[in-house]
Structures are given as structure tokens and as C-alpha cells.
Amino acid sequence: MVIPKPLCRCRVCEEARRKGVPYERTGPSAFMHDENILIDTPADIACQLNRSRIERIDHLMLTHLDPDHVEGLRVVEQITLDFRTWRAYPDKQIRLVLPEQLDDRLSSICSVYGPLIDFFEEQGFVKRAPYRERTQIGKVDVTAIPVDRGSQVSFVYVFEKEDRKIVYALCDIKPFPEEREEVQGADLLVIQPGIFEDGLKHGFHYGKDHISRKTLYTFEETMALAGRIQASQVLFSHIEEYWNRSHDDYAALEEKLDNVCFAHDGMQVSI
Numbered sequence: 677m678v679i680p681k682p683l684c685r686c687r688v689c690e691e692a693r694r695k696g697v698p699y700e701r702t703g704p705s706a707f708m709h710d711e712n713i714l715i716d717t718p719a720d721i722a723c724q725l726n727r728s729r730i731e732r733i734d735h736l737m738l739t740h741l742d743p744d745h746v747e748g749l750r751v752v753e754q755i756t757l758d759f760r761t762w763r764a765y766p767d768k769q770i771r772l773v774l775p776e777q778l779d780d781r782l783s784s785i786c787s788v789y790g791p792l793i794d795f796f797e798e799q800g801f802v803k804r805a806p807y808r809e810r811t812q813i814g815k816v817d818v819t820a821i822p823v824d825r826g827s828q829v830s831f832v833y834v835f836e837k838e839d840r841k842i843v844y845a846l847c848d849i850k851p852f853p854e855e856r857e858e859v860q861g862a863d864l865l866v867i868q869p870g871i872f873e874d875g876l877k878h879g880f881h882y883g884k885d886h887i888s889r890k891t892l893y894t895f896e897e898t899m900a901l902a903g904r905i906q907a908s909q910v911l912f913s914h915i916e917e918y919w920n921r922s923h924d925d926y927a928a929l930e931e932k933l934d935n936v937c938f939a940h941d942g943m944q945v946s947i
């Protein structure tokens with residue numbers, strides 16, 4: 677959910693409206709400069725790319741196909757289309773690099789004309805490059821680890837280059853595949869903080885069997901998980917409005933924790 681949440685008058689949203697970034701937050705996405713890899717396309721991706729002055733996208737990855745990560749998928753058309761020919765500029769074509777399980781389900785994303793992916797491929801906006809478990813993008817090794825969530829498969833990605841490792845575990849990551857060797861000892865773990873149970877609006881409390889506990893860890897559980905897999909640094913992203921915390925609240929929390937940081941829009945990180 678974006679911050680400010682449309683029409684919401686809460687403290688966090690009003691402050692974001694007044695101050696803008698980093699108080700304001702748009703959808704979950706990331707860009708890896710090494711090989712021009714975009715990860716996820718939330719509804720606001722076109723504006724995010726412009727704001728961050730991204731100049732080129734060679735590869736697109738998706739963590740999963742939930743709407744908050746694919747609503748902006750049409751950005752591939754916005755980037756590549758030559759409207760005079762209705763075809764892509766050939767040098768702008770984007771490689772869509774998905775694990776087979778996601779690639780197989782792409783055609784479930786439709787417009788009134790049918791599967792979006794059929795049109796995107798026919799016009800040359802994207803070229804699909806499905807893979808099984810591991811692939812290499814330029815100098816970056818990618819391992820895709822599925823999170824067992826029944827029919828809605830989601831992926832944790834491990835990026836390795838030279839002796840550096842990033843584990844990217846953004847959404848729907850429970851049960852986290854923490855037994856996998858690849859997720860251990862990351863230089864950087866990018867992960868959703870999970871549910872904050874205190875300080876919520878209207879005095880809300882999560883019951884023991886609340887449905888969100890099926891998909892989300894609590895913040896304390898996520899911190900414990902990061903410790904168990906020995907991540908050197910933790911960057912929390914996919915930060916939600918309903919946690920009722922502002923940029924300053926997260927900054928105060930960072931002070932109390934070691935090697936932990938909360939992401940904000942446009943943030944740049946070097947490993």
C-alpha cells in the first residue's frame with residue numbers, strides 16, 4: 677500500500693503528504709545497476725524509474741505475480757514501444773528472466789484482449805528467458821528459491837557476484853527456506869520486516885490465529901530469522917502504511933538495532 681494511502685488522514689499519511697520522500701513510499705521494486713536488472717513492477721514503476729533516473733533496463737525479474745508486484749508490468753511497453761510502428765525499438769527489448777514456475781503462469785495476467793504476455797512478446801517488448809533454479813545475468817549469478825505457499829508460488833532470490841551475496845526476500849516469504857545453504861551468510865538481506873504488533877491505529881491487536889500470520893512473520897520473528905541465517909546487514913523494504921510508523925519512527929528503531937536499516941524510496945545501496 678502506498679504512503680500516503682489515498683484519502684487517509686492519519687498522522688503517517690499527512691506527514692508524507694507534507695514532506696514527500698523519504699516519508700512518502702511507493703510500491704516494492706529494486707534496480708540492480710551492475711547488469712541493469714529491474715526487480716518487480718508495482719503500479720508506480722514508470723514514475724519510480726524516472727525519479728531515480730534509470731537509463732536502461734536489460735533484464736526484468738519478478739518475485740511473484742501478486743498485483744502489488746506486477747500491476748505496472750505494462751512499463752515494458754511504455755519503455756520499448758515505437759508508437760509509429762506498434763513494435764518495440766529492437767535495442768530496447770527487455771529480457772524477462774523468470775523461474776519456470778512463474779514463467780508458466782504469466783499468461784494468467786490478462787487485459788480484455790487476453791494474456792498481456794502474448795501481446796508483449798508478439799510486439800517484441802520482451803523476450804522470455806525462463807530458467808530452472810539457477811541462471812547467470814552478466815557477471816551476476818542468480819539462484820531462485822521457491823517459497824512453498826501452495827498454489828501461489830513466490831521466490832527468494834540469491835544474487836552473487838565475485839565474493840558478495842545479496843538475499844532478496846521481499847514478499848510472501850513465509851515459510852522462509854532457511855534450511856537452504858544459499859541463503860546463509862549474506863552480505864545483505866533485503867526482507868520485509870513482517871507485522872509490527874504494537875502501536876497500530878485504533879488500538880488494533882492481531883489475534884493468535886489472524887490470517888496475516890499465515891503469510892507474514894512478526895518483526896521480532898524476522899529479526900530472529902536474519903540472525904539465524906547470519907546476514908551481515910539487513911535492509912527492510914516493502915514497508916506498509918498500516919504499521920502506523922513514519923520514516924522518523926523507523927530511523928529511531930535503527931538506532932537501537934545493529935546492522936539494520938529501513939529502506940526508503942530512491943535509496944541507493946552499495947555492497
Ligand SMILES: [Zn+2]
Nearest residue numbers: 681684686689
Ligand atoms: Zn494513513
Ligand SMILES: [Zn+2]
Nearest residue numbers: 742744745847
Ligand atoms: Zn508484496
